[in-house]
Amino acid sequence: MAMVSDFHHPYEPYDIQLELMRCVYTLLDSGKKLAVLESPTGTGKTLSLICSAVTWLRDNKAEFVAGAAGTRGAVTGRASDSGCDSDSDDPAWVTDAHAASVLESKLHGIGDYESVLAKLKKNSSAHALTFATAQRHSHARRQRKIAHLDVSTDDDSVFLPQDYVSDSEDTSVSAPDRIDQIRNEVSALLAGLDQESRASQVDQLQLFNPVKIFFASRTHSQLNQFASQLSLPHFASSFEKYNIPMERVKYLPLASRKQLCINPSVTKLNSVDAINDACLDLLKNSKSKDANRDANKCGCPFYKSASSNVNSGLLRSFQDQTFVDIHDIEDIADIGSSLNVCPYYASRSAILAAEIITLPYQYLLSQTTRESLSIDLTDSIVIIDEAHNLLDTINSIHSSEISLNDLKKCYGGLQIYFGKFRTKLSANNRVSLIKLMKLVDSLIRFIVKNFKKPGERIDSNFLSSDSNADTLNVHKINSFIKKSKIAFKVDSYNQSILQEQSVSSSSQPIIFKVSSFISCLSNPANEGQFFFEKGHTIKYMLLEPSKPFESILEKARCVILAGGTMQPISEILDNLSSNIPREKIEVFSCNHVIPDKNLETFIVKDSRFEFTFEKRDNPKLIEDLFDFYYTLSQSVPRNGGIVGFFPSYQYLEFVMKSWKKSAHFCKLNSNRAIFYESKSDSDPFHDYSTHVAQGKSAILFAVVGGKLSEGINFQDNLCRAVVMTGLPFPNVFSGELLIKKNHIENKILNNGGSKQVANKAVKDFYENICMKAVNQSIGRAIRHANDYALIYLLDKRYGNANINSKLSHWVKSRIKPQSSINDIMNSTKKFFFQH
Ligand code: SF4
Structure with a gap:
């Protein structure tokens, strides 16, 4: 091109x-x-x-x-036209003319479809605001209403596998009159179009x-x-040369059932797994023979519309409405609601076009x-x-993991469920449920007996040594869990008991966690590994x-x-x-x-600053650290916030405690209000940003990988100076890191590499994790073209070539030569004087 x-x-x-x-x-x-x-x-x-x-x-x-247009058969769809027509008796000019006419008619279809979308757009744009607003209000109302729906325990059969009957659809939450009116208008417009020719128009979209x-x-x-x-x-039309000046972007946002489901009996559930299982359970009902006879077994009414023939008017309408404009995920849910068709499944029919x-x-x-x-x-x-x-x-x-505690809770939940429904379960379900309980019990006993320390590898057949579990077929149990949706049933029943007792329920039902772990257990990948993790946990990880x-x-x-x-x-x-x-x-x-003058990076190479695990608690270093922050807080303009990142919650807490014991905390706090993150408290960002917005001077201490190091913008005065205190290396004693380290070493050694090369690879691995986190955290400081800030890398190890090379390009290219604290503070004052 x-x-x-x-x-x-x-x-x-x-x-x-x-x-x-x-x-x-x-x-x-x-x-x-x-x-x-x-x-x-x-x-x-x-x-x-x-x-x-x-x-x-x-x-x-x-x-x-x-x-x-220049290749016979490329768009005619006829094998004989696609370059394999040497046997054809027709002269070339005949087949060329045929191809040209087919192309013209297909392009005509594209043009017609754009006209349909234009008409729809024109028709709906007059109502666009009220439509969207009404829909949003309807959605909000539906959400509020859903939050108050109770799981009824009057009919226990809903908790039984296979025989689950959904709560009846809540028809009282239908869209308001305004939406009905618009829906009717859209339907009237669509009804006036020949469905067959529209189907072919959409086919042309796929073809081109x-x-x-x-x-x-x-x-x-x-x-x-x-x-x-x-x-x-506004993009140019690909078909401009063929008299189709306007080509809408055909955009489709796919999302989960949690975001798109419009069935109130399902959206009331509180976890993604429960929503998925409840939906699949309803769909199974809708496919059962009883569905046509028994109103309670009709499955999901919104799915029925979405699952009909792909050329059906409803699905076409959904697709057309989707392509009329650029819609976000909530819009797609609203379009589904307005057409009474499941947006989750209807979206799939629009993928091809x-x-x-x-x-x-x-x-x-x-x-x-x-x-x-x-x-x-x-x-x-x-x-x-x-x-x-x-x-x-x-x-x-x-990956997947399960702790001893989770397993015990799960076992308790299964026991309660089994006690309640044992006589109502079918023979197959009863036997399968007993086997599932046996498997969970075996996992409990395995952890109790074998857990020694994190990072210990576990063979993928680890249960075969258990006399109770060696006869269990994990694949079959996994298949039972998947097919019967037993996790959803058990969870629903246990939730209903908690609701009766007015106990708030966990947002991550344990039974789904166990079920996902059993799924890994039943089919581990060759590149995966089971191992022990802290907290008496078994983890499965892809390596x-x-x-x-x-x-x-x-x-x-x-x-x-x-x-x-x-x-x-x-x-x-x-x-x-x-x-x-x-x-x-x-x-x-x-x-x-940003222009070069808007960002400068300083590496504090002063030998006093080296926050290795062995040195970082040294009282002298804690004192020097205070001196650095105190001097900095006097060098940065009072209305400009300072954000200091620390490698861990534990270390930040230690430093704050040490400063509080001496007069340091009060001294810094009286110069700048101190806000800091802690594992237990809610994040301090709101109070800090309010303080800065009021023009007051403030300093925020945050943790790398904590609540504030990703996803929060520290633009403008929220951060005029960002300090990275030390190097946030990961905890090398975590089970996960030990397993990955062994994997890297073994891979190199098994391929004939030397121990030296293996050590270097492991060192790189740790450094990469650390520097990724550093880049993420300091990258929060500059958020737009007119923003400006200073970056301080407070540890002499940032001067090492290997570490330095892993900084983001735009940070590295702005490293200043100053390295002593005095020179750095002078440059700091100069920088802010110029801004
Ligand atoms: S088919 Fe659609 S609307 Fe019905 S329960 Fe499933 S996701 Fe929800």
């Missing part, structure tokens, strides 16, 4: 945004397989990704259509949509933020989930945002995150890993890209959008 100059960015892009957009466009165009892109927070990363990727997508689509973009992020709010950014640019699909990490990173949702990544562009924690996320999605990622890389055309702080990038490349040739990988690190 030609060099692109217009990425349809809605604003005048900064140079660094242009660089990032050019990089994304070029890497997509040149067939790179994997890209790691670092663009600091506040630089408009998401919008730049959207503009470049969608511009490429549309250009690619235009080329595809042009290619189709050779590449999709899948965008995954960590949180619901990040995905909704993507939707709001996507609505800003969508151009851009957003989805939570779990949906993308688990192959089983992708398959169950019919998400096909073949030839797609996969963008994973906030990818700095990708390795941890892959590991945690494929090679590359395995689940391989299937994504294999299928996708290109995978882009993007984040504000991706350093150390070597960690990601070493773990995820071993099978990809280097020339197929792109690494790009963007500068910050």
Whole structure:
């Protein structure tokens, strides 16, 4: 494709945004397989990704259509037309003319569909505000109402596997009149259209949509933020040359049942697992033979509409409403409500026609989930945002743990349930439930007998030594749990007892935790390991995150890993890209959008500051630390907040206690109000930010990896100076770290590597965890183009080349030569004098 100059960015892009957009466009165009892109927070990363990727997508689509126009059979769908027609007796001009006419009619379908969407948009835009507002109010009302619904225990049969009957649907929460009116208008408009021709219009969308973009992020709010950014640019139509000047972005946000379910009898449940199981249980009922005869066994009425033929009017309406505009997850739930169709299942029918699909990490990173949702990544562009924690996320999605306490509680819950329902259960269920209880009991006895210390490996057949458990078939028990939804039944029953006793229930039902652990036990991966963790816990962990990622890389055309702080990038490349040739990988690190003069980094190399485990409690160091913070608090303008990060809650508490014992705490507190995080208290951010907003001088001490080190913006006066006290190395005695360390060592030694190489790899592994956390925490200080702040790395070890190389590029490039406290404080005053 030609060099692109217009990425349809809605604003005048900064140079660094242009660089990032050019990089994304070029890497997509040149067939790179994997890209790691670092663009600091506040630089408009998401919008730049959207503009470049969608511009490429549309250009690619235009080329595809042009290619189709010049290639017989590419769009006719006839095998004989797709280049295998050498046997055809027709002269070339005849088949060319045929292909041209087929293409024209298919493009006509695209144009017609855009007209349908335009009409819908016109029709609904007059009501857009009232519609959205009414829906939101309806949703809020529904939520309030749901919160007060009780689980009735009058009919015990609802807690029995197979025979579960849902609470009757709460018809009193139907949408308000206004929504009904709009729904009728939409239905009237749709009814006037020929369903068959509309089905074919949507098929054309799929045909001319050779590449999709899948965008995954960590949180619901990040995905909704993507939707709001996507609505800003206006992209050129891929079909401009064919008289279709307007092409809407076909955007679909996929979300979980917890976010999309509209059945009040299910949404009242308090955990994701319970909602999933309750829904599946209802669907099983809806498929049973009794469903047609017995109103109580009708399953979910919203599913019935969503599961009918894919070309049905309702599903089409859902898809059309979805594509009329850029909708966020709540909008999708509202569209489902207004059409009385399950938005969770109806969304799936729109996947094929969508151009851009957003989805939570779990949906993308688990192959089983992708398959169950019919998400096909073949030839797609996969963008994973906030990818700095990708390795941890892959590991945690494929990991599970269970403690002795959890197991005991679970066993107690199963006993109560069994005592209540033993005579009502079918023979099969009774036997299976007894086996499940036996398995839980065996796990309890195994931990009691064998737990010695965290980090001890456990063989995956560890239960075979238990005479009680060796006859148990874990696969069968796992299958019983899955098919009978027994976890949901037991949890529902136990919740109902707690409600009767007015005891608040746990938001994470133990029985689901046990069930997920048994699932790992029944099918452990070759790259997984069971081991003991502190708290008398057995943990299962995946040791090679590359395995689940391989299937994504294999299928996708290109995978882009993007984040504000991706350093150390070597960690990601070493773990995820071993099978990809280097020339197929792109690494790009963007500068910050702020001018150089707005950020300076100081490494305090003073030999007094070395916060190693052995030295950090030294009273002299604690005194020097106070001196540093006190001097700094006098050098930073009073209205500018200071944020000091500490490596752990324990160390921060120790320092605060030490300062309180002397007069130091009072002295600093009288200069600047001190706020600090503690494990037990609610986070102090609210009070700190209120203090700063009132122009009062304040200092906040936070913990790396704590409540304030991710997700909170310390923009402007909230943070004019950020200090990283020491290096936040992870706890090397945790079971998880010990197991990973052994795995890294063994892998190198087993492949013929030396002990020296293995030691270096382990050292790198610890340093990477530490520096990722440092980059995340200090990256909170600068949040937009006009922001300014100073960064202090308070430990002489930050001067080591290895550590230093793992700092974010935009932090490292601004390191100042000053290293003595005096020089640093003088530069500090000078910096703030200039701002
Ligand atoms: S089918 Fe849809 S609406 Fe019905 S229970 Fe399941 S998720 Fe909820």
